[in-house]
Amino acid sequence: MNFKEEQKKRVKEIEEILEHYLPKEEGFQKIVMEAMNYSVRAKGKRLRPMLMLETYQLFDGKEALIEPFMAAIEMVHTYSLVHDDLPAMDNDRYRRGRETTHIVYGHAMGILAGDALLNYAFQMLEEAYKKLKEMEPIIGKEAFFEWLERIVQAQGILAKKAGIYGMLGGQVVDVQATEQQKVLTKEQLQFVYQLKTGALIEGAMMIGAFMAGASKEEILIVEQIARKVGVAFQIQDDILDVTSTTEVLGKPVLSDEKNHKVTYVSLKGMVYSKEQVEQLSKEAIWLLEDLERKRNRENPFLKELLLWLIYREK
Helix, strand or coil, X not given: CCHHHHHHHHHHHXXXXXXXXXXXXXXCCHHHHHHHHHHHHCCCCCHHHHHHHHHHHHCCCXXXXXXXXXXXXXXXXXXXXXXXXXXXXXXXXXXXXXXXXXXXXXXXXXXXXXXXXXXHHHCHHHHHHHHHHHHHHHHCHHHHHHHHHHHHHHHHHHHHHHCCCCHHHHHHHHHHHHHCCCCCCHHHHHHHHHHHHHHHHHHHHHHHHHHXXXXXXXXXXXXXXXXXXXXXXXXXXXXXXXXXXXXXXXXXXCHHHHCCCCCHHXXXXXXXXXXXXXXXXXXXXXXXXHHHHXXXXXXXXXXXXXXXXXXXXX
């Protein structure tokens, strides 16, 4: 398997799905649609929808009902980036290799575009329901209500992982510490990373497993895998902020230092940070391989994807 070729293929497929669900740029409020679409169309890794789809397929999921959730989680992720880049937060001019949304459309429209993406993401529940209604004559009433239950609960996972008990909660602690110039403990930093970065990765993989009909025990294991990957991903981000360049990374380097943010690198040093990335990645892959053995089913691309995102260079 050529991982890079397979990854490009999947990114292309995901971007076609995203394009299908983006709002039409029309009406008196079309400027906010333009800003939303500008933000989502910025070339990214499409990591979260990709993880969702690969986990879905690991558990034998085949139906297109997963697609609205893939679009939804990328919209939630993109809204968080739009707001992160605002002057009141990280005050960054570049994201994914081009000017950030608020630089192009203004600060106020940056806020509104982020708000709109979050709200629009939850409209995807209706899109999933529409797909399910189309399937009803084929699958029958009993299966229809089983799938409906999955859709509602998957939406609940997304809401929780995006909100105060997930990404938003981690961001709150991070922002508060930065504003107060407070040095976080290792435990507090772990909390921030698990929520701010890890929660949406957890949500992506858990929704994939849940929508495919995985058991409660399997979903808990998937959550553990995603949590380890999420923390390792963020520590690697800290490392790249110090060691990479703006050209390679696609966003400003040394921004953590500029914003007086405590990171694993500043708190524990580069050597320890790299060791943590190594340890967490090994634990995540071991859990995934154990899950594959129990199900007697492998997803080699998913394993390579987890390793790539942990050890990425940008």
